[in-house]
Amino acid sequence: MGLNLIVLVKQVPDTQNITGEAMKEDGTVNRAVLPAIFNPEDLHALEAALTLKDTIPGTQVHVITMGPPSAIQVLKESLYRGADSVALVSDRKFAGADTLATSYALKCAIEKIGNYDIIFCGRQAIDGDTAQVGPQTAEKLNLNQITCVSNIEKVDTEKRLILARRSIEGGYELVQAPLPVLLTITDEGYSPRPPSVIKVMTFKNASAEMSEEKYDESYIDSKVEQKSNQAINLWDINAINADPESCGLSGSPTKVKKIESVILVSADIRMVENSQDAISGMVHELIADHTLG
Amino acid sequence: MENFFLDNEDILFQLDHIDLDRVIAFKEDDFREAQKYSYAPVDAADAMDSYKKVLNIIGEISGETLEPLAAEIDEEGVFLENGEVRYAKGTKLVMDMFAKADLMGFCLPRKYGGLNFPTTMLTIAGEIVSRADASFLNFGLQQDIGETINKFASDQQKASVLPKLASGEYGSSMILTEPDAGSDLQAVNLRAHQDANGNWFLNGVKRFITNGNGTVGLVLARSEDGQTGARGLSFFLYTRDKHMKIRRLEHKLGIHGSPTCELQFNNAPATLVGERRRGLTRYTMWLMNSARLGIASQALGIAEASYREADKYAKERIQFGKTIRELPPVYEMLTDMRVAIEAGRTLLYETAKIVDLKEGLEHMKEKYPERSAEFKSDIKKYSRLANLLTPMIKAYNTEMANKAAYDAIQIHGGTGYMQEFNVERHYRDARITNIYEGTTQLQVVAAIGGVTSGAATALLDEYDSENYSYAPALQKKLQKSRLDFEKALIGVKEADNEDFLNFHARRCVEMATDLVQGYLLLRDAEYSKRKMRIAEIFIEKMQTRIHMHMHYIIDGGSTFLKNFSDVIG
Numbered sequence: 001m002g003l004n005l006i007v008l009v010k011q012v013p014d015t016q017n018i019t020g021e022a023m024k025e026d027g028t029v030n031r032a033v034l035p036a037i038f039n040p041e042d043l044h045a046l047e048a049a050l051t052l053k054d055t056i057p058g059t060q061v062h063v064i065t066m067g068p069p070s071a072i073q074v075l076k077e078s079l080y081r082g083a084d085s086v087a088l089v090s091d092r093k094f095a096g097a098d099t100l101a102t103s104y105a106l107k108c109a110i111e112k113i114g115n116y117d118i119i120f121c122g123r124q125a126i127d128g129d130t131a132q133v134g135p136q137t138a139e140k141l142n143l144n145q146i147t148c149v150s151n152i153e154k155v156d157t158e159k160r161l162i163l164a165r166r167s168i169e170g171g172y173e174l175v176q177a178p179l180p181v182l183l184t185i186t187d188e189g190y191s192p193r194p195p196s197v198i199k200v201m202t203f204k205n206a207s208a209e210m211s212e213e214k215y216d217e218s219y220i221d222s223k224v225e226q227k228s229n230q231a232i233n234l235w236d237i238n239a240i241n242a243d244p245e246s247c248g249l250s251g252s253p254t255k256v257k258k259i260e261s262v263i264l265v266s267a268d269i270r271m272v273e274n275s276q277d278a279i280s281g282m283v284h285e286l287i288a289d290h291t292l293g
Numbered sequence: 294m295e296n297f298f299l300d301n302e303d304i305l306f307q308l309d310h311i312d313l314d315r316v317i318a319f320k321e322d323d324f325r326e327a328q329k330y331s332y333a334p335v336d337a338a339d340a341m342d343s344y345k346k347v348l349n350i351i352g353e354i355s356g357e358t359l360e361p362l363a364a365e366i367d368e369e370g371v372f373l374e375n376g377e378v379r380y381a382k383g384t385k386l387v388m389d390m391f392a393k394a395d396l397m398g399f400c401l402p403r404k405y406g407g408l409n410f411p412t413t414m415l416t417i418a419g420e421i422v423s424r425a426d427a428s429f430l431n432f433g434l435q436q437d438i439g440e441t442i443n444k445f446a447s448d449q450q451k452a453s454v455l456p457k458l459a460s461g462e463y464g465s466s467m468i469l470t471e472p473d474a475g476s477d478l479q480a481v482n483l484r485a486h487q488d489a490n491g492n493w494f495l496n497g498v499k500r501f502i503t504n505g506n507g508t509v510g511l512v513l514a515r516s517e518d519g520q521t522g523a524r525g526l527s528f529f530l531y532t533r534d535k536h537m538k539i540r541r542l543e544h545k546l547g548i549h550g551s552p553t554c555e556l557q558f559n560n561a562p563a564t565l566v567g568e569r570r571r572g573l574t575r576y577t578m579w580l581m582n583s584a585r586l587g588i589a590s591q592a593l594g595i596a597e598a599s600y601r602e603a604d605k606y607a608k609e610r611i612q613f614g615k616t617i618r619e620l621p622p623v624y625e626m627l628t629d630m631r632v633a634i635e636a637g638r639t640l641l642y643e644t645a646k647i648v649d650l651k652e653g654l655e656h657m658k659e660k661y662p663e664r665s666a667e668f669k670s671d672i673k674k675y676s677r678l679a680n681l682l683t684p685m686i687k688a689y690n691t692e693m694a695n696k697a698a699y700d701a702i703q704i705h706g707g708t709g710y711m712q713e714f715n716v717e718r719h720y721r722d723a724r725i726t727n728i729y730e731g732t733t734q735l736q737v738v739a740a741i742g743g744v745t746s747g748a749a750t751a752l753l754d755e756y757d758s759e760n761y762s763y764a765p766a767l768q769k770k771l772q773k774s775r776l777d778f779e780k781a782l783i784g785v786k787e788a789d790n791e792d793f794l795n796f797h798a799r800r801c802v803e804m805a806t807d808l809v810q811g812y813l814l815l816r817d818a819e820y821s822k823r824k825m826r827i828a829e830i831f832i833e834k835m836q837t838r839i840h841m842h843m844h845y846i847i848d849g850g851s852t853f854l855k856n857f858s859d860v861i862g
Binding site: 017193194195196197198199200201202204 | 294331332333334342343346347350353354390393394395396408
């Protein structure tokens with residue numbers, strides 16, 4: 001019997017390949033020099049889901065992202081690799097969402113799909129680095145969660161159990177949980193597959209119907225739409241039946257007080273002689289200046 | 294993010310200026326398949342867009358994954374274990390990626406799961422892959438066998454193997470060479486016989502078979518008892534079973550990732566492809582021509598990799614208080630490499646396009662016999678050109694790649710001789726390209742007919758009639774060199790001596806190649822200043838080469854023929 005899998009993905013600025021000054025003078029992110037990419041660990045999460053689809057016949061993989069219209073690029077990337085359906089959760093009312101409001105909106109989108117067995121998230125995104133959205137979504141759905149999963153060892157569709165390898169400090173542990181479950185996936189165990197060129201040619205012109213006035217800026221070029229496939233679902237706040245109060249800024253208790261551009265400067269290296277006295281002296285010094293203790 | 298497609302400005306330039314509308318029109322035949330397959334193009338622009346997107350993915354896999362593994366693949370090599378070939382770990386990984394990316398049926402029709410891409414795109418992809426790891430091309434983008442089956446085999450034969458070739462489940466090999474039949478394939482001796490029910494069986498030994506472990510093999514065998522020479526040979530489709538043993542793998546100078554097998558056929562069942570007695574003259578020749586283009590692109594990839602390594606090193610290496618790139622002998626080598634590579638690339642694409650047109654026209658004629666009169670003269674024209682240019686570019690690119698790899702080591706100095714540096718591998722890998730699929734000497738034999746019979750002259754006339762008003766002086770130089778070329782040809786013909794012609798054949802083919810490339814580079818020069826500089830450098834050096842060859846043919850060649858046997862005994 002096939003499984004119903006949902007993967008949550010995010011488009012993020014590529015903080016690993018910065019082509020210029022990443023921060024503007026006012027301390028905000030300079031998006032112009034940061035190309036938008038598929039969040040790396042989300043790509044591993046997608047691979048984990050697709051690997052299960054390869055082995056369990058009848059399995060369906062649905063991908064959801066929340067973001068601006070440009071985020072359809074990560075949905076197309078998901079279709080290129082074998083996702084069965086994709087949805088962009090996008091609405092002005094989601095703007096300014098912190099992790100709490102984001103996980104609420106994602107919960108609503110997941111419930112719209114319904115009847116899921118496993119939800120996959122990347123462990124964390126390389127922009128905010130909070131690693132909160134996955135666990136929060138699980139809580140909101142009242143689901144078991146296994147975080148930091150490097151590999152799915154086994155899925156028993158009869159007994160509806162999953163056995164996952166979970167990375168912990170200095171090793172790993174095997175965790176068994178009943179389905180449904182939410183997993184956050186690390187970049188250790190799965191090597192993301194390349195896009196299928198056949199699917200690239202099939203979906204390269206896929207787009208979602210959007211009205212211009214909904215957004216300040218639209219990355220969608222309607223002129224290139226040659227094949228009228230409706231491969232990408234667009235869900236606004238009404239489509240996922242979300243409460244506007246819990247979305248966007250109004251649903252976000254996190255308030256940004258100040259953004260500061262911090263430049264880390266490394267201090268000079270101090271060499272300490274390899275003797276009991278010298279090391280003991282250094283430890284005392286570190287305790288004295290409150291670095292330790 | 295390394296991407297061997299996007300970082301190659303000359304490939305991007307060529308793709309921007311190549312006109313493939315007619316090739317695409319034949320390949321897609323009114324874009325009928327767009328109704329049936331979601332990934333088929335709706336028009337020529339859509340097809341070109343798809344080609345570029347696919348090359349982009351190949352560029353990324355090549356740059357990000359294959360190239361970093363290449364040294365390891367070379368070091369690890371291939372093994373024969375319990376009668377089966379084991380590829381290097383890196384090879385296996387990237388082969389899986391290619392299969393998952395649906396790239397294995399690059400040129401095969403969609404109905405078999407292929408992409409239906411033209412040969413021109415395959416040559417570009419072949420170069421990109423080979424720049425990362427030359428050995429990978431021999432199985433990673435091996436299309437020739439599938440294409441030969443698609444062109445000549447029965448529907449049943451096609452259905453039995455093509456979908457699995459396209460999915461990557463099956464590998465493939467062309468099984469031609471024997472211990473006593475290398476360049477001279479007419480001497481092939483592996484036996485094919487029929488039982489009372491008409492089933493064919495193969496018996497004998499084949500040697501130096503690239504990827505001979507592939508599930509699908511095309512075997513050249515002697516089917517006609519007592520008939521020697523080419524007329525006794527037929528072509529067979531063989532699918533791996535227990536009746537064929539891989540006896541050994543060769544230990545080679547280069548392309549270590551590619552298994553070269555010795556095969557023993559023991560009453561192995563096979564099926565006849567096409568008609569009897571046409572195994573060598575028709576099917577093997579077609580297969581070899583297709584494979585030769587592949588090797589030309591493989592060589593180009595090695596040359597490109599060598600150039601980039603050399604250029605990088607020359608920028609970093611400081612001697613005499615400056616980078617060695619500032620020293621005349623070094624910058625001349627680098628410039629010559631780059632000019633030669635771009636001369637090779639422009640001729641490779643021109644050749645591939647002509648092959649695509651020829652194949653497209655033949656396909657249309659077969660599909661619409663009532664329109665055959667419409668295609669006849671073009672088929673003749675492009676067949677002649679394909680027969681001339683294919684051996685020409687195979688010879689040029691493979692010799693050029695050897696020179697590029699040689700000079701890349703020279704620029705590195707002693708460092709380049711060490712295994713830690715990639716140029717050492719490129720040098721070893723390049724060395725097979727001008728040997729397999731026919732040595733350079735055999736390419737000359739294949740091309741000289743077209744050079745002396747007028748095909749080359751007609752092509753040069755056609756090029757010369759184009760508008761070069763943006764560079765009249767360069768066109769004049771080309772015309773002047775053409776006079777030298779014609780003079781040499783007259784000299785060869787007037788001698789009316791077969792030995793004399795054979796002796797000078799290579800020089801004649803090289804002169805023709807130089808001129809064709811001169812015109813193609815001049816054509817490219819219209820669109821970019823950089824290309825204009827390349828054309829200027831190429832044409833100036835070319836003039837001297839052609840002049841020298843002409844003089845040697847007219848004035849000095851006969852001395853050699855008189856004396857050589859006294860010298861070597």
